[in-house]
Amino acid sequence: MVEKKVLAANERLSVAQEQLDAAIQAYDANRPGIEVMKEVSERLREARVCIDKIQQHLEAAAEVVPSMRGCPACGKSIRAQATLCGHCWAKVDPQRA
Numbered sequence: 001m002v003e004k005k006v007l008a009a010n011e012r013l014s015v016a017q018e019q020l021d022a023a024i025q026a027y028d029a030n031r032p033g034i035e036v037m038k039e040v041s042e043r044l045r046e047a048r049v050c051i052d053k054i055q056q057h058l059e060a061a062a063e064v065v066p067s068m069r070g071c072p073a074c075g076k077s078i079r080a081q082a083t084l085c086g087h088c089w090a091k092v093d094p095q096r097a
């Protein structure tokens, strides 16, 4: 699922940022290169904000687009939450998301 991949990407970015921040902490603040590391950390943070927005978007889209399943009587595609098949009018048990 796309949601799980996005979540996995966010977790990896989170780990990367923690490791980078730990490296910055351990680094001599006067050495050249520390500003670049801080820049990279900031870009990682921005990337995570973007991923958060994608996750929210995916969650919103999942609510709008109902998931489908096959009617147990006729096999045609019906909404997962449907109580009645729109093709053969068989009563079906709604599935909870």
Ligand SMILES: [Zn+2]
Residues within 6 Å of the ligand: 071, 072, 073, 074, 075, 076, 085, 086, 087, 088, 089, 090
């Ligand atoms: Zn049916």
